[in-house]
Amino acid sequence: MSEEKKFRWVGTRPIRPDGIDKVTGRANYGADFALPDMLWGKVLRSPHAHARIQSIDLKRAKALAGVHAVMTAEDLPDLFAEAAKSNGGHDSSNDLAHNVMARGRVLYHGHAIAAVAATSSAIASQALELIDVEYEPLPHVLDIASAIASDATLIHEDRVTQGVEGIEGFEGAEPSNIANRVQLGHGDPAEGFDLADEVIEREFTTRPIHQGYIEPHACLAQTTPDGRVTLWSSSQGHFMVRDYTAKLLDIDLSLVKVIPAEIGGGFGGKTTVYLEPLAVVLSRKSGRSVKMVMSREEVFRASGPTLGTRIKLKLGATREGVFTGGEATLHYEGGAFGGSSVMAGCMTIFAPYAFPHVRSTGYDVMVNKPKGAAYRAPGAPMAAFALETVIDEMAERLEIDPVDLRLRNAAKEGTLASFGPRYRRVGCVETLEALRDHPHYSAPLGPHQGRGIAVGFWFNAGLQSSAGVNLNPDGTVTVLSGNPDIGGSRASLALMTAEEFGIEYERVEVVIADTQSIGFTDVTGGSRVTFATGMAVIEAAADVRRQLCERAAAVWEVDAERVVWEDGEARLKGESDRAPLTLAELAQNAGRTGGPISGRAALTARGVGMAFGAHICDVEVDPETGRVEVIRYTAVQDAGRAIHPSYVEGQMQGGAVQGIGWALNEEYVFDSDGKLENPGFLDYRIPVASDVPMIDTVIVEVPNPKHPYGVRGVGEVPIVAPIPAVVNAVYAATGVRFRDLPLSPPKVLVGLDGKSAA
Numbered sequence: 001m002s003e004e005k006k007f008r009w010v011g012t013r014p015i016r017p018d019g020i021d022k023v024t025g026r027a028n029y030g031a032d033f034a035l036p037d038m039l040w041g042k043v044l045r046s047p048h049a050h051a052r053i054q055s056i057d058l059k060r061a062k063a064l065a066g067v068h069a070v071m072t073a074e075d076l077p078d079l080f081a082e083a084a085k086s087n088g089g090h091d092s093s094n095d096l097a098h099n100v101m102a103r104g105r106v107l108y109h110g111h112a113i114a115a116v117a118a119t120s121s122a123i124a125s126q127a128l129e130l131i132d133v134e135y136e137p138l139p140h141v142l143d144i145a146s147a148i149a150s151d152a153t154l155i156h157e158d159r160v161t162q163g164v165e166g167i168e169g170f171e172g173a174e175p176s177n178i179a180n181r182v183q184l185g186h187g188d189p190a191e192g193f194d195l196a197d198e199v200i201e202r203e204f205t206t207r208p209i210h211q212g213y214i215e216p217h218a219c220l221a222q223t224t225p226d227g228r229v230t231l232w233s234s235s236q237g238h239f240m241v242r243d244y245t246a247k248l249l250d251i252d253l254s255l256v257k258v259i260p261a262e263i264g265g266g267f268g269g270k271t272t273v274y275l276e277p278l279a280v281v282l283s284r285k286s287g288r289s290v291k292m293v294m295s296r297e298e299v300f301r302a303s304g305p306t307l308g309t310r311i312k313l314k315l316g317a318t319r320e321g322v323f324t325g326g327e328a329t330l331h332y333e334g335g336a337f338g339g340s341s342v343m344a345g346c347m348t349i350f351a352p353y354a355f356p357h358v359r360s361t362g363y364d365v366m367v368n369k370p371k372g373a374a375y376r377a378p379g380a381p382m383a384a385f386a387l388e389t390v391i392d393e394m395a396e397r398l399e400i401d402p403v404d405l406r407l408r409n410a411a412k413e414g415t416l417a418s419f420g421p422r423y424r425r426v427g428c429v430e431t432l433e434a435l436r437d438h439p440h441y442s443a444p445l446g447p448h449q450g451r452g453i454a455v456g457f458w459f460n461a462g463l464q465s466s467a468g469v470n471l472n473p474d475g476t477v478t479v480l481s482g483n484p485d486i487g488g489s490r491a492s493l494a495l496m497t498a499e500e501f502g503i504e505y506e507r508v509e510v511v512i513a514d515t516q517s518i519g520f521t522d523v524t525g526g527s528r529v530t531f532a533t534g535m536a537v538i539e540a541a542a543d544v545r546r547q548l549c550e551r552a553a554a555v556w557e558v559d560a561e562r563v564v565w566e567d568g569e570a571r572l573k574g575e576s577d578r579a580p581l582t583l584a585e586l587a588q589n590a591g592r593t594g595g596p597i598s599g600r601a602a603l604t605a606r607g608v609g610m611a612f613g614a615h616i617c618d619v620e621v622d623p624e625t626g627r628v629e630v631i632r633y634t635a636v637q638d639a640g641r642a643i644h645p646s647y648v649e650g651q652m653q654g655g656a657v658q659g660i661g662w663a664l665n666e667e668y669v670f671d672s673d674g675k676l677e678n679p680g681f682l683d684y685r686i687p688v689a690s691d692v693p694m695i696d697t698v699i700v701e702v703p704n705p706k707h708p709y710g711v712r713g714v715g716e717v718p719i720v721a722p723i724p725a726v727v728n729a730v731y732a733a734t735g736v737r738f739r740d741l742p743l744s745p746p747k748v749l750v751g752l753d754g755k756s757a758a
């Protein structure tokens, strides 16, 4: 706490810079852009989960008045098939290209097959109905068990499993629906279980779910006869949109400019492209600009959800509660092209604890469902569901308090993580202690109520960031960032800038610059922006401070080494007869002392600070209906350093609510033909405000030693602990251990009936 006194701005809660635009509706989201010559683009989607495309007849659609362009995969260059062929069927660009528009076969219900651009949205919809497609339906696989069965229909007949060289049981080059196998760990789990007094082995399943962002995918494309492309797009990274669009269409990067829109939620789901390449092709074919906006139904059917999983987990512990071994086998559906988050599942599943013997093996399974996309701490919540509910069972069996059992095994500095590295300073122990000491943990409970706790881990990302810092002649500062502001990065970057210069927060403006106005920057994802782009901003500000000191030295005609920057002004060391020069004074006179002052930095951020969260959940279960109500919830999290604590708390609350929805309600329901039956927020039920209590938050600060302010990254880890916290609470309330999500009322009732029958 005393350390915080050093900061004037970091750790404060000023109003958010984008707040007024957003609450007044003035902010421009993906669908808010328009051009005078604009057409509306729409996509025809597959009515089959798996089928061969025999023919596509565009004649009637083209003839419709108001239709200016129609396209299919024939209008996209097929650039990556050879690369895939020489790599066992695997090429991520090939997958992306074929996901954007089906070629030869459709691989899931909702797969794009053609697109049109017309003068109105209604005419475009009408034109879609005039496209005549002949399909030859093929057998489909919809779940892990049928996908990995020996007689399974192959989704990709040429695709062999990667990562199996020399592994017994895999016959080398035989194609299968397992795209990839990964394995991590150390020691020998069998030996670990020999050392245990208690061993528990359980199996868990989860269903496909969607991130549930409010804003549908949307973009506007403008093209010129000389080949230039401008895109306005809502995404987690406009450089990502530029790079993918250019790659799929074989266009030079310098000809593609992407202007970021505000983003109405992404949570990992806007880290790829769906519409942008199609809008560009339609624009080129029509000579007009083209706007495309997905309907909510399209978002559900055809954007990237996080798909189903099956995890088998075995945990061994001594009577004293020391973990001796852990072993897990994880099967994650990746959708029609593979590429699930199973690697991250394997990395995170045992990560919060020290294990002498631990191993996780993951399989990336292809099924005839949409190509999966990232979702907030991708792969980790399902893994935590398995481990943290088994730990709860172990605590009960050993008669040890569930927090104590976790504390006895908690990862700390020097612990060999199950995924390879040794931890630097991490806050797992401090987070658990704060949970234990919170009044919530010992508060009384009523009838049909129960309390659960769980720990979540996420490793966070660094990646590449650029930043620019420009001094304006009036002494204000403009910061350029290449990251769409999703979780409050305008505020956090402005706070760190104000801190670096010692000036007022209100004098800093953060601008999200387009792809031609700032250096390359990776997506807003991986909880990385305040950490990594923050580092770039801090470096760019240091560059500017150095120049300010040089300018002051020039004014004073002294060596620059004699000038220091303190409290927003340049001061001459050891002399009192020189009045300090403020940032505003130096900026105003910059033209006379050497010209405008600006700084920039570009880096690959190292020293990621890993994140732990520990949650307490109280539920009340209605024995008549099986309805589970979350009645109290507390999220504790190590932020490293909370730059803007309100935003950190907002991330913790948002993650907790998404996790509660995943635990209790959310699931894709497919019919036997592989058609999604609940593609809307009416039937796909995410929590609304009335479904959840106020989420209480406790920020723990164990600074990341590798970041100037100690930042770790806070956006993702809060979704990891909720599922097991809820499920453990339901056990405490009912005596039934549920291992299949979601805990919807009918399923809970079946569980309760099973208990009374037994």
Ligand code: MOS
Pocket: 236, 266, 267, 268, 269, 271, 374, 375, 376, 377, 378, 524, 525, 526, 527
């Ligand atoms: Mo995220 S799931 O790192 O966009």
